[in-house]
Amino acid sequence: MAHDIRIVTEAELRGAVGLDLDTVRVIEEAFGALSDGGVVMPPVLSMDLAEAHGEVDVKTAYIPGFSGFAIKVSPGFFDNPKLGLPSLNGLMILFSAQTGLVEAVFLDNGYLTDLRTAAAGAVAARHLAPERVQVAGVIGTGVQARLQARAAHLVRPFERLLIWGRDAERARACADDLSDMKCDIAVADSPADLVRDSQLVITTTPARAPVIEAAWLHPGLHITAMGSDQAGKTEIDPKALVQADLYVADRAAQVEKLGELRGAIAAGLWDRGAPVELGDVIRGRARGRQGQTDITICDLTGTGAQDTAIATHVMARLAGRDVGAVIRA
Known part of the structure; x- marks a missing residue:
């Protein structure tokens, strides 16, 4: 049976979610969930590509009670600015935690990673x-x-x-x-x-x-x-x-x-x-x-828990809104 997949660009994501206390709260809850137990979070898949002065990280986590889980691919190629290209890019794929079907692809070019990382810094400052x-x-x-x-x-x-x-x-x-x-x-x-x-x-x-x-x-x-x-x-x-x-x-x-x-x-x-x-x-x-x-x-x-948290947060923000392109797969 076919199902809908929402594809959202960086520009659309920037219009939907930003760095605010609500985002900080979402990331704080992800850290709390890690403490509570039950989170499935495999080790980071990390490749150091010395010849290209680059690196690639893949992170994911399943958090009990969350409607979905994300897989995030984050390349960093640090000579790119010499070519007029950004050094960081990447995407997140959000899957249903109930069926495993793809629900959304966020072509964020690292924007959501930047947001959740900054929010994690706020969480650390708040508590320490x-x-x-x-x-x-x-x-x-x-x-x-x-x-x-x-x-x-x-x-x-x-x-x-x-x-x-x-x-x-x-x-x-x-x-x-x-x-x-x-x-x-x-x-x-x-x-x-x-x-x-x-x-x-x-x-x-x-x-x-x-x-x-x-x-x-x-x-x-x-x-x-x-x-x-x-x-x-x-x-x-x-x-x-x-x-x-x-x-x-x-x-x-x-x-x-x-x-x-x-x-x-x-x-x-x-x-x-x-x-x-x-x-x-x-x-x-x-x-x-x-x-x-x-x-x-x-x-x-x-952590992959942060990626799942920000991706599900974005999906909730997009609910009922005509944002992104919807394809039937």
């Missing part, structure tokens, strides 16, 4: 950053740097934003793009200065050597690291994970292989077993920040 954040800092100058700044401001409305990147011109462009935010914005002279002056720091780089040193940690600091999502990447000095009062993972099994914890284990610095997961903090099954002077780190490698 100090209640009062006067200064936030973002290390990195790309699309995610911009979105992470906006997402953090939703849950911790800081008064000042610092930005640092290896390319000062790109850092200034990033600051200009965020000039509509209701806070002062400046380009930091160095990452050390940025960390020193901030209570909330977000790293958004593809770095393969630490951009934050353990010596820079200070009381009352929270760091969300979201750039290390493949073996070989690292943004934080492994010693910092041990020195922090609390290190939290989006998924323990992933950070051991793809995230910041991999470096700490390889260096023989980590002997504490599996780290606390963000979902457990959200559900109150594990302690989060205990006081304003705690130093906390959250390691976000990206």
Whole structure:
């Protein structure tokens, strides 16, 4: 029997869903579901294509109670800008959790991944950053740097934003793009200065050597690291994970292989077993920040549960709306 499949483009998706507190709530619930148990989430399928200076990740998850589940394919080819092409693209396929039939194809070019990643940063800040954040800092100058700044401001409305990147011109462009935010914005002279002056720091780089040193940690600091999502990447000095009062993972099994914890284990610095997961903090099954002077780190490698959550959220937003092309398959 034939059934309808909705095909939605990036432009149409941008008109249907954006970065707001509702999106943050949806991603927060996905983390909570991971803590509750019953989620089926296989390991990330990840290919490092060194010859093409590219990578491809495939993520998916089934969440009990959700009407559908998504499979997301996310290529990143980082020489593309030299060809006048975006470095990131990809798509999500949403399947019915009852029948397994394809319900929608979201040709988002990475937009939904960007949204759910930024929302995850907001969730981490909501549960782990100090209640009062006067200064936030973002290390990195790309699309995610911009979105992470906006997402953090939703849950911790800081008064000042610092930005640092290896390319000062790109850092200034990033600051200009965020000039509509209701806070002062400046380009930091160095990452050390940025960390020193901030209570909330977000790293958004593809770095393969630490951009934050353990010596820079200070009381009352929270760091969300979201750039290390493949073996070989690292943004934080492994010693910092041990020195922090609390290190939290989006998924323990992933950070051991793809995230910041991999470096700490390889260096023989980590002997504490599996780290606390963000979902457990959200559900109150594990302690989060205990006081304003705690130093906390959250390691976000990206989960298939987030992709299923954002895809089903989009489908709900599209219900009853004439958006996208419908084909009968």
